[in-house]
Amino acid sequence: MSRWSSTWKQYKKHKYLFLLLSPVLIWYAVFAYSPMYGIQLAFKDFVYSKGIWGSPWVGFKHFDYLFTMSPDFWRIMRNTLLLSFYHILFGFPAPILLALLFNEIRIPLFKKISQTISYLPHFLSWVVIGGILITLLSPSTGVVNELIRLVGGEPIYFLGTEKYFRFTLVTSAIWKEIGWGTIIYLAALAGIDSQLYEAAVIDGANRWKQTLHITIPSILPVIAILLILRVGGILDAGFDQVLTLYSPAVYHVADILDTYVYRVGLQNFQFSLTTAVGLFKNVVGLALVLSTNYIVKKMGQEGIL
Template sequence: MQYAQVEKKVNNKTVTNIMSCFFKAILKYKFLYALMLPGIVWYIMYRYLPMFGLIIAFKEYNFALGIWDSPWVGMKYFNYLFSSSEFYTVLQNTVVINMYNLIFGFPAPIILALLLNEFKNMFFKRTIQTVIYFPHFLSWVVFGGIIIQFLSPNEGFVNQIIKYFGGDPIFFLTQSQYFRSILVVTNILKEAGWGTIIYLAALAGVEQEQYEAATVDGANRWQKLIHITLPGITNVIIIMLILKVGYLLDVGFEQIFIMYNPAVYDVSDVLSTYIYRVGIQDLRFSLTTALGLFQAVIGFILIYGVNSIAKKYSDVSMW
């Protein structure tokens, strides 16, 4: 009995000390915490509070009744999803397109950053950076419209070249065999330049003394790249890869919505566009909430799994 009382007093004292240290830290770094406050409020309002709506996935949601008074249906919509052939087609398209983006799109900013890092002429380097960054600031409405015009069978620049060499115009955006490749290439054109910022920042942190020592040892540029540059940014590459895999079931809605059409639904309809068509247009909110919850759970499992693998085989992880 006496031991229990002593232990309780020790625990209470420990909690008190922790709280005291916590508040002291807040007072000491109050301005830094004040800078964090808008971001914290934004996350609470737009990321955590909307999670309340996830219960719609387990209800027969009715506008008139509201969320609380709508009747519970349990796993009805999950059972419907997993028994629907359309769901598996959409899921397959999402995974395939994201795998293409991962295989071809993920290395693109790394390669661009490595190339830019080799430029010694700062004016030329900054000019190239500006040019490749610019597409990121265009909305997909604008950028997608430019791509559609470029690939137009009548007036498009690409088909004009094909016709110049005696070929027949190709309806790129209405043929399934071309559409996924167009999605991947246009995504690289738009976002790869912006992605180089992270890797250029990582490259700036590589110690120049290593390059100087390698030069003294007679290493050429390729050897410096393999043995100094890439190892210097490996940690950043792993972190970015973990984040990328976490979005394996999340394909950008705007890009596909702007560029796709019913002729290529079989290869282009993904989870985000399916949620829009079924949830917004057909007003089946319970079904699409169930699909969104499934998407979030799988994303969490993927990012947790990849992070565990990275932690096991390297010194880098998200947590």
């Protein structure tokens, strides 16, 4: 029996499952794969009257401009990498720690209320949260600066000062997504065999040792997979958040690749150049996913490939 015949039999056997999956496959085909024909814009000078197919090929002209002639590219690249590094360093462990804390709560009602409260910010758009932050952090009328004045300090313009802007971005992003990020970890914690904890108690292990030697090793595969995916998106530093909160006063430390693409591509109509930036991001992301997956597998975890 040929491999094709065997595969086709499997499709026929599970045809109703594939039927359920078809809306997702259609969505990906229409919105994720069909637009990929536009990647060729990165190697063309786009002319409206000629369209994508008729525009002249220019090879690596736009990439050459980005890497050698663009006065802003490397500063923007540095900002993107720094923000993503801070998000991974401080934001990635935060849901893990919160999930471990939720796992230790023994009062079901209090646990549910706490989880619900931590989830809520995720469902608010950055436009709404941006308005809240601007109000709370206002140097003249904001609650935070009023508290700073009460203890004898000087007001701080968190969203308009380069020194504090990245700190504000990272902490607000952690606050918004920390609760939502705990969902997968709580599911992984729920799947740990309770007999392991019972055996540990018999051996005299306290809660800290149980967490260190049972809980964390049991959820390491989940942590590894999510870390691979997060590192793969290292050039995505939070477009919605930055676009909502930044201003010309902090462009030097706040401008990232996505805001550069938005400003140059949509406002200045340089579609070929911004397509080149997007393709560059995707290639780097793929390389990082494969590299991180390789390292994780070498460390004994499953990985995603």
